[in-house]
Amino acid sequence: MxxxxxxxxxxxxxxxxxxxxxxxxxxxxxxxxxxxxxxxxxxxxxxxxxxxxxxxxxxxxxxxxxxxxxxxxxxxxxxxxxxxxxxxxxxxxxxxxxxxxxxxxxxxxxxxxxxxPGAGAGASRTSRNKLLQRTTVPHLSPDFRVVTPEERAGFPAEGLSFPVVVKPVGRFSSLGVRQVRNPEDLPAILATYPEDETVLVESRVVGPEFSVEALTQNGEIVWAGVTAKATNESTGIFFTEMGHTSPARLPEQHVRALRDANAEVLRRIGFGDGITHAEFRLSEGRAVLMEVATRLPGDGITFLWHLATGEPLEPVMIDLALGEPTSYPVPRRRAYQVYLEHPYGGLLDVTSTGAPVSWVSVDNTWPVFEPVAADAPPADHAVLVTQRPGTVLGPQTDSEARSVSVVFDAPLDTPADGLAERFTATVTISVAGGTAGEGARELADAGSRS
CATH class of the missing domain: 3.40.50.20 (Rossmann fold)
Structure with a gap:
């Protein structure tokens, strides 16, 4: 230092x-x-x-x-x-x-x-490239093949077990990630990527998706939490994240499997100090790495942990960057972020009969989240709009195509059934040509039940 x-x-x-x-x-x-x-x-x-x-x-x-x-x-x-x-x-x-x-x-x-203090040069480079991650921890990775631009036109589908997932090695936020169900569809999907982009063709790992957020100092993890995810993969070829639950509702042995795998990944990439966000699939009790990022989590996950533990993450991140001793509490509530299905058309307005609406992309600020008592009843805290008025809403093909989400929390032991429907039903999304918002989407509610 x-x-x-x-x-x-x-x-x-x-x-x-x-x-x-x-x-x-x-x-x-x-x-x-x-x-x-x-x-x-x-x-x-x-x-x-x-x-x-x-x-x-x-x-x-x-x-x-x-x-x-x-x-x-x-x-x-x-x-x-x-x-x-x-x-x-x-x-x-x-x-x-x-x-x-x-x-x-x-x-x-x-x-x-x-x-x-920091991630380390090697860990930072590895976290921006999925091929480096696969090479570093092959025992925690799905079966994969590398497809360089030169190999793309004649890449053989023989020997692959379909469905497969195609992933650019250097993108993020689910950008460019596609599911391919049949061998005859693979050449057309590969042809959609830029001429200079290397991609991975991976076996489709069956099982729910989770992220592990971890705080590490001098190479030792001082805190780790597991977030459950819901995606729209069941309705098409995309893997857009449509819901987060922190902490995930999981048996202790599955939490331990995810945390242990995360610790192994951070050790192998040589991560030193800071916050990390690693994504895994849990397949038959085994944690399989999707990717690891040496930075804070996306979407509203930092605020979910704030609501869940009662303490914000940002002061701890400053501690880690300065090399000061730090700690973070265990969760005492469960927090959720659920993205809504939206109608297609130019975004006109978003209204809510529940939590206040925040146009975060317009105001360049997010709402201040205030944790409540551990035993307080379920409550919605914010409706977040991440698009600007006039944006044409269409298929939610990746994270940047989403528009509106609701953040809410509940006591740890409160059943999640119906919570997403209850809080998203307060939201109406108005577009040129129609409105939507009468209820929660099935997939998002499934994510809240994770």
């Missing part, structure tokens, strides 16, 4: 991530400022400069606390490292944190270069 205490340079924490994700985790910015660190931010052109400037000029918005912002053309190590050199001369950077997927590798490399 750096020992530079030059008083002429303000202490700082360097964050990397575009505003759409940073807006979800604004507590990281406010927590850094509260502790006396100047929050610095690296972004890409995906962040609208006008919107960012407006947030920074609004003294009621947490982004007004940013001390400095650097824009890079792409979130690549070779572009980020030169761009942050002026910041390293002006500030005494004590921690580096990734907010979202895109900057995982630059954050790991920069932390390693500065001798600061």
């Amino acid at each position: 750096t020992t530079d205490t030059n008083p002429s340079r303000p202490r700082a924490i360097l964050f990397m991530g575009d505003m759409v994700i940073v807006a979800r985790q604004l507590r990281l910015i406010t927590e850094a400022h509260r502790r006396g660190y100047a929050p610095l931010l690296v972004i890409t052109p995906d962040t609208d400069p006008g919107e960012l400037a407006a947030c920074r000029a609004d003294d009621t918005h947490p982004l007004s606390l940013l001390a400095d912002v650097v824009n890079v053309a792409e979130p690549k190590v070779d572009l980020v490292v030169p761009a942050i050199q002026p910041l390293l001369r002006r500030y005494d950077v004590r921690g580096v944190l990734c907010i979202g997927d895109l900057f995982v590798e630059p954050v790991g490399m920069v932390a390693a270069c500065l001798n600061l």
Whole structure:
């Protein structure tokens, strides 16, 4: 860890991530400022400069606390490292944190270069490439074949057991993940990927999907929780996540299997410090790795754990980035996020007779979640709209195509049956040409029962 205490340079924490994700985790910015660190931010052109400037000029918005912002053309190590050199001369950077997927590798490399706590350069690189993950932990992986661009046209289907899943090695958020049920369909699916993209063709692992969120310090896991997932895979070829339940409702031996597999993955990739989000299928009691990410979880999972445990995750993430001792409590409630099916058409409005509606992509801020007593009755906390008015809603082919979700929680021992229907029934999604929202979707309710 750096020992530079030059008083002429303000202490700082360097964050990397575009505003759409940073807006979800604004507590990281406010927590850094509260502790006396100047929050610095690296972004890409995906962040609208006008919107960012407006947030920074609004003294009621947490982004007004940013001390400095650097824009890079792409979130690549070779572009980020030169761009942050002026910041390293002006500030005494004590921690580096990734907010979202895109900057995982630059954050790991920069932390390693500065001798600061972090994932580690190797772990950060591995977590951005599914082929490296498969190669590192083959005993925890599905059976797979690598298809390079040159091999794509003549790739043989012989020897594969269908259905299979095709996955780009370097994407995230279920982008490009497709299920192929028959050998004759495989060539057409492979032909849809860009000419320079390598993909995996994997055996379809049968079993429910889970994620393991873990907090690790000096290579030792200090806390881990299991989140159950629901996807739309049963209705087509896509694997879009449509629901999360934290903690998952599972027998202890299955929780242990998932946690043990996660610990093995983190050990094998050499993960050092920070938060991780690994996704597994549980097949006949065996945990099979889908992918591991050395960053915070997506969607509202951080807020689900906040509601479940009563404590936010962001202060612990700051502790880990600074190398300070930390801990996190066990859950005392169960929290849910359920995405709604939406009608197709231009998004006009979202209304709710229950929890308040938050247009998070418009306001560039997420609601403040307030945990309740462990034995408080089930309650909805927020309706989250992640699209902008006018966006044309269509099939939910990946995470970026979803539009509206509801966050709610209940005591740990409360049966989940009917909860999703109860809280999503309060929401109406209006589009040009029609409305929808009279009830919960069957798949999302199934996810809440996990």
